[in-house]
Amino acid sequence: MTPRREAARPRLDDAQRLAWLRLIRSENVGPISFRALINRYGGAEAALEALPDLAARGGSKRRIRIAEKAAAEAELARAERLGARFLFQGEADYPPILLATEAAPPVLAIMGDPAVLARPTLAVVGARNASLSGVKLTRQLVAEIGAAGFVIVSGLARGIDAAAHEAAISTGTAGVFAGGLDKPYPKENGPLMRRIVDGGGCLLSEMPFGWEPRAVDFPRRNRIVAALAHGLLVVEAALRSGSLISARLAGEMGRLVFAVPGSPLDPRAGGTNKLLKDGALIVTEGKDVIDALRPLDSRMEPGFAASQGAEGSFLGDGPSEGERGRILEALGTAPAALDDLIAHTGASPAALQLVLLELDLAGRLERHRGGYVSLVF
Structure with a gap:
């Protein structure tokens, strides 16, 4: 299961990196x-200059807050002190499978080795109050799947x-933070x-350093x-749980969704059993996952992502x-499709x-699943 060799992608210079961090x-x-x-x-510097006018045209009643250069420099320095760094969307070490998704984070903070995410991946989620x-x-499942070459x-x-x-520490794992x-x-x-980190895996977050995780994060x-993940x-999930949110998101992204069946008498099996009724693939041994994911190792192509990280040119005039x-x-409060x-x-x-960009920057646009949008009054 060897990752496809990809053409070298452009690398941002230090000034561009600082501007990207300020923009996000x-x-x-x-x-x-x-x-x-x-x-x-065509670039983050020009976009930063345009933000106030765009937000004003979108109906913002006050000047939009733009991240200060000093704050971005301080965040870069803080990452370095903690042994972390930033991955910028489209550069060679940015996870290729993440790059192919619509809402891929433009900037990721990472601690450890991002190369682990160039290998085939499986996400594993479940109950916090898990049973023994x-x-x-x-x-058991992760040991078998990890030994087959998958990163968890x-x-x-x-x-x-x-x-x-x-x-999965010995075979490869990556953890995603909700906060900084x-x-x-x-x-x-x-x-x-x-x-x-010491075992060769990595930790990632799209949130700023110092960010305390909130429920919405x-x-x-x-x-x-x-x-x-592919x-x-x-493994275990109640009917109302974050794990089912993850499963829904995975399905919307075209990922395979697997579930372990459980006793109908255990509330922690309610969500997994519902997933199976809705078409998730049943798993009772690691081989069930391995056999289903092997054919997907050709993996998806990186799709868009700001010209693969290269900063380009201005794209035309505004609307009449x-x-x-x-x-x-x-536009109204009811979600509408772009088409x-x-x-x-x-x-x-x-x-x-x-x-839509102007409204978004003014805080007047809400984006919904499936690309639908509505106004916020």
């Missing part, structure tokens, strides 16, 4: 709006996540995190866990006032994307 740390700039800004303005049998089974990705939580990481890399959660897993973390295995007015009139907005308004795709 600026107010209302997320992965999708970041990519739109880079593709439109669930923990034991997780270790998980979220460093208690229970199933921790058991999966522990069983200097804010491990839960703190009791600190020694495990150190063993992951865990689903964001889950999307990265799902995106980093398939996702759920007529186009802008029709787009704003068509429907284009058909209804007669606006060009480029005009629609720019208006």
Whole structure:
């Protein structure tokens, strides 16, 4: 299962890296709006200059907060002091499987060796209050799957996540933080995190150093866990759990979803049994996962991501006032598909994307699953 050799991708210089970090740390700039800004303005420096006007055109009542150069420099220095560094989207060491997803983080903080993520990967998630049998089974499955050459990705939580990481330290594992890399959660897993790095694995986060994880940050973390893997295995999960969010996200990304069946009398099996009813692949031994994932080793091609990290040129003029007015009139609180907005308004795709970018930066746009958008009033 040898990773495909890829053409060398362009590397950002120090000034570009600083500008990219400032841009993603600026107010209302997320992965999708970041990519739109880079593709439109040709580089982060130009995008930073454009932010105030874009947010104002989107209806912002105050000046948008732009990350200061000194703050970005301090974050770079803090990473270096902690033995971490940053991966920038499209550069050679950025995980190729993550690059192919729509909302890939433009910048990742990493501690350890990112080369582990160039190998075939499986995400393993499950209950924090895992049963003894669930923990034991997780270790058995991961040991078998890891020995077959797969790297295990998980979220460093208690229970199933921790058991999966522990069983994969010798074969390769990556842990994704919900907060900053200097804010491990839960703190009791600190020694495990150190063993992951020392064992040749890595720890990653899209959040700034110093960021304390909030409830809303865990689903964001889950999307990265799902995106980093060719398939996702759920060992134990209740009917309302973060593991089912991860499974849904994995399915939307086209990943294979696996689940271990459990007793109907155990609430921790409610979610996994529902996944199986909904079409997840049943797993009772590691071979079930290995046989399903082997044919996928050709892996997906990196798709877009700001011209693979290269900074390019300005992409055309903005929408006419007529186009802008029709787009704003068509948007409402009900989610609408982009294709429907284009058909209804007669606006060009480029005009629609720019208006959506302006609204996004003004904090007036909500993005929904499947590419739908709505206005926030």
